[in-house]
Amino acid sequence: xxxxxxxxxxxxxxxxxxxxxxxxxxxxxxxxxxxxxxxxxxxxxxxxxxxxxxxxxxxxxxxxxxxxxxxxxxxxxxxxxxxxxxxxxxxxxxxxxxxxxxxxxxxxxxxxxxxxxxxxxxxxxxxxxxxxxxxxxxxxxxxxxxxxxxxxxxxxxxxxxxxxxxxxxxxxxxxxxxxxxxxxxxxxxxxxxxxxxxxxxxxxxxxxxxxxxxxxxxxxxxxxxxxxxxxxxxxxxxxxxxxxxxxxxxxxxxxxxxxxxxxxxxxxxxxxxxxxxxxxxxxxxxxxxxxxxxxxxxxxxxxxxxxxxxxxxxxxxxxxxxxxxxxxxxxxxxxxxxxxxxxxxxxxxxxxxxxxxxxxxxxxxxxxxxxxxxxxxxxxxxxxxxxxxxxxxxxxxxxxxxxxxxxxxxxxxxxxxxxxxxxxxxxxxxxxxxxxxxxxxxxxxxxxxxxxxxxxxxxxxxxxxxxxxxxxxxxxxxxxxxxxxxxxxxxxxxxxxxxxxxxxxxxxxxxxxxxxxxxxxxxxxxxxxxxxxxxxxxxxxxxxxxxxxxxxxxxxxxxxxxxxxxxxxxxxxxxxxxxxxxxxxxxxxxxxxxxxxxxxxxxxxxxxxxxxxxxxxxxxxxxxxxxxxxxxxxxxxxxxxxxxxxxxxxxxxxxxx
Amino acid sequence: xxxxxxxxxxxxxxxxxxxxxxxxxxxxxxxxxxxxxxxxxxxxxxxxxxxxxxxxxxxxxxxxxxxxxxxxxxxxxxxxxxxxxxxxxxxxxxxxxxxxxxxxxxxxxxxxxxxxxxxxxxxxxxxxxxxxxxxxxxxxxxxxxxxxxxxxxxxxxxxxxxxxxxxxxxxxxxxxxxxxxxxxxxxxxxxxxxxxxxxxxxxxxxxxxxxxxxxxxxxxxxxxxxxxxxxxxxxxxxxxxxxxxxxxxxxxxxxxxxxxxxxxxxxxxxxxxxxxxxxxxxxxxxxxxxxxxxxxxxxxx
Numbered sequence: 027x028x029x030x031x032x033x034x035x036x037x038x039x040x041x042x043x044x045x046x047x048x049x050x051x052x053x054x055x056x057x058x059x060x061x062x063x064x065x066x067x068x069x070x071x072x073x074x075x076x077x078x079x080x081x082x083x084x085x086x087x088x089x090x091x092x093x094x095x096x097x098x099x100x101x102x103x104x105x106x107x108x109x110x111x112x113x114x115x116x117x118x119x120x121x122x123x124x125x126x127x128x129x130x131x132x133x134x135x136x137x138x139x140x141x142x143x144x145x146x147x148x149x150x151x152x153x154x155x156x157x158x159x160x161x162x163x164x165x166x167x168x169x170x171x172x173x174x175x176x177x178x179x180x181x182x183x184x185x186x187x188x189x190x191x192x193x194x195x196x197x198x199x200x201x202x203x204x205x206x207x208x209x210x211x212x213x214x215x216x217x218x219x220x221x222x223x224x225x226x227x228x229x230x231x232x233x234x235x236x237x238x239x240x241x242x243x244x245x246x247x248x249x250x251x252x253x254x255x256x257x258x259x260x261x262x263x264x265x266x267x268x269x270x271x272x273x274x275x276x277x278x279x280x281x282x283x284x285x286x287x288x289x290x291x292x293x294x295x296x297x298x299x300x301x302x303x304x305x306x307x308x309x310x311x312x313x314x315x316x317x318x319x320x321x322x323x324x325x326x327x328x329x330x331x332x333x334x335x336x337x338x339x340x341x342x343x344x345x346x347x348x349x350x351x352x353x354x355x356x357x358x359x360x361x362x363x364x365x366x367x368x369x370x371x372x373x374x375x376x377x378x379x380x381x382x383x384x385x386x387x388x389x390x391x392x393x394x395x396x397x398x399x400x401x402x403x404x405x406x407x408x409x410x411x412x413x414x415x416x417x418x419x420x421x422x423x424x425x426x427x428x429x430x431x432x433x434x435x436x437x438x439x440x441x442x443x444x445x446x447x448x449x450x451x452x453x454x455x456x457x458x459x460x461x462x463x464x465x466x467x468x469x470x471x472x473x474x475x476x477x478x479x480x481x482x483x484x485x486x487x488x489x490x491x492x493x494x495x496x497x498x499x500x501x502x503x504x505x506x507x508x509x510x511x512x513x514x515x516x517x518x519x520x521x522x523x524x525x526x527x528x529x530x531x532x533x534x535x536x537x538x539x540x541x542x543x544x545x546x547x548x549x550x551x552x553x554x555x556x557x558x559x560x561x562x563x564x565x566x567x568x569x570x571x572x573x574x575x576x577x578x579x580x581x582x583x584x585x586x587x588x589x590x591x592x593x594x595x596x597x598x599x600x601x602x603x604x605x606x607x608x609x610x611x612x613x614x615x616x617x618x619x620x621x622x623x624x625x626x627x628x629x630x631x632x633x634x635x636x637x638x639x640x641x642x643x644x645x646x647x648x649x650x651x652x653x654x655x656x657x658x659x660x661x662x663x664x665x666x667x668x669x670x671x672x673x674x675x676x677x678x679x680x681x682x683x
Numbered sequence: 684x685x686x687x688x689x690x691x692x693x694x695x696x697x698x699x700x701x702x703x704x705x706x707x708x709x710x711x712x713x714x715x716x717x718x719x720x721x722x723x724x725x726x727x728x729x730x731x732x733x734x735x736x737x738x739x740x741x742x743x744x745x746x747x748x749x750x751x752x753x754x755x756x757x758x759x760x761x762x763x764x765x766x767x768x769x770x771x772x773x774x775x776x777x778x779x780x781x782x783x784x785x786x787x788x789x790x791x792x793x794x795x796x797x798x799x800x801x802x803x804x805x806x807x808x809x810x811x812x813x814x815x816x817x818x819x820x821x822x823x824x825x826x827x828x829x830x831x832x833x834x835x836x837x838x839x840x841x842x843x844x845x846x847x848x849x850x851x852x853x854x855x856x857x858x859x860x861x862x863x864x865x866x867x868x869x870x871x872x873x874x875x876x877x878x879x880x881x882x883x884x885x886x887x888x889x890x891x892x893x894x895x896x897x898x899x900x901x902x903x904x905x906x907x908x909x910x911x912x913x914x915x916x917x918x919x920x921x922x923x924x925x926x927x928x929x930x931x932x933x934x935x936x937x938x939x940x941x942x943x944x945x946x947x948x949x950x951x952x953x954x955x956x957x958x959x960x961x962x963x964x965x966x967x968x969x970x971x972x973x974x975x976x977x978x979x980x981x982x983x984x
Binding site: 599602605606621622623624625626627651654655656657 | 895897898899900942943944945946947948951977978979980981982984
């Protein structure tokens, strides 16, 4: 059993790391599980500080079984990635609670490197990177403490030095290691908590916009277009009586690549999208992009070419929606309504249609209907159930959020025979003035209606009249909804944005994170190609990755050979270890021999006192003389003979001596 | 070859009773082409041993009795004017033989001693600028009385160093002395048969130089000499010549023991004879100190 000198410090540091790690998973793992892990870490710290015994194996195993049940019941089997991460964390924390020997701690420290890296599945911000790097340093320091009696401070210093030394290597690897497409990919953990979904069914969502998670950032080239910004992501064209969906017909249309547009009215900007499970991307108006990982389609929407669990950066050109036109069959397609419920709403549509001469007038009448009839915007609507949910909303509740207004409005437009579709995406975003880019978070998710009035698509957003502040920026900046919004959102820097200093700090930090995303996380294959081209020219560009790989292989092989080189200095000459083995054996059996005798004399003395091993001892003595003094080669046979003799000598029983 | 060595030892044992160890040491010294110094009280058989050695090895020998009035020319020889040829011709002294028995060497004055010692080191003598090589092999077997005896000039350390070994015979065991007294025959060492040819001696010497000296044994020799060089252990320390002498003698001892490799035991066996006189120790009191060194220096494995 290996005694560890810094037992307490190691225990404390590892528990601390796991407490810190758990705090990163609060948004992704269920609360009971998080609470359980924290309690286990806290317990371990308590035991360490109070210098109490760790729980015995039976107790700990029983506890682990209970913990496993809690884990499985709270997480379930749906999201395997989250489940595996949870299992890793749980096993490490339990192992720590039981760890006693050096081997245990070595195992935990090794697993901790994996646990630390697992955080990157969920978050890749610069803040995460800084904290995780600190934990890495601490983990390395703990690893060093296993073998020494240094203080944690000294060990951490050494460990930080190693990390700093590794930093240039990391930069070189990032810049020059060829970025190959992944052969195998982990299914990404389910990212979005709220925000967009394939279908807009607002009536079964009771709570919305409680996440300040980053969705994407956008940076305009030149002057930004006028507000409001409707970032389109999904078009829903089919109403099934309760929810708006994307019809299979439209899904096929979504795959069709768009024609190149050459409008002068374009807005140009770059989007950095955070990793997400979904394949849709974001753009203003009718968007097109020439970035290789992005497909633009005939609806002016952008999609990922292939699913990737990492930051995606792409350039977009957008032109106003009004520039598109529909033919007759397309108009029919967007005004069809296959259900006949929500009679009251249909009557309202007829009534408004009778009062208006054309589609534009209908558009305005509906807007004024929403503004005059005491509709209000709320993030915590009353849940509505049953057949005619739209009618309930339009005529009874009159409280709701974007999804309600969009569903109802699109239904009314279609009831009046006007082509309309629900679009979901994000509205607004927060402009970071220092770096001139927009930050769009999950709570900016929005749904609105696009109406075809004969001269291109027009955006109909009832929210604009119900809660006009919502249009001019992020939810966090609108004043009337602010309190409600803050009650809703998880505690974060955003919720403290009333204080100028904190708000400034928040914006600065976001700016830093933006730079991180665009330069480090967004450094992809294309950027690498550009870098190679500028550094080495286009001609031999294919040589660079090859060279890098060869250099890496060569240097690692050299290092490996260097590590495994024969160590002549420390190796004992042949038979010396075996000789000492016999001496130890003799000491164990209380066989005496003169202190200053020569090895051969010593062996003789020993053999005289051990009659049952005499023959072997004499044989060994002869072998020893041959190899050690007569310099006969230490052949394999002699080696085996020595091994056999030692075995025979050692197997001689005490009573036979 | 081995049987010759055994025969020689047996033959010598018929002359010197009960002193097998000393006989073997003396033989080891001569086999490794070293000069031998025998120190003991008068009447212990020093001269007998040296004569017997020369006789058994079948070498031409001269005996020189050292006295206080002996001059260098008496040993080396001198240029004598030849009246007929009107020139000086060199008249060789008794040193021009294969074995020189220098009896009671410490009774001569320093000048005479050095004349002999120069010949021992250089294997040649110089008279009036002319060099005269000595025959090969060339051994000096010197005897000396213990220093506390009257009328002795002690050999300086530098000259003692020229002798590979110094042995002392010591009193014979009781039964050996009894045999000596009961033996009616006159002990005539000159009647001892020659047991070895010159080319055989050469072969033995070659064989000895080919004996394996492995690194643990070398380590042991170095440990031993290093120990004597540490301050405050001894007044004199062992020179590299001493360690070379130790290695050479140990090889010869191993050969006499019938092995073709050296054991640390061989080093221990010759250590006293090779090193005692180099450390400035007297034969009787020195034994305990030599034993202490051997006890103190552990044998490397």
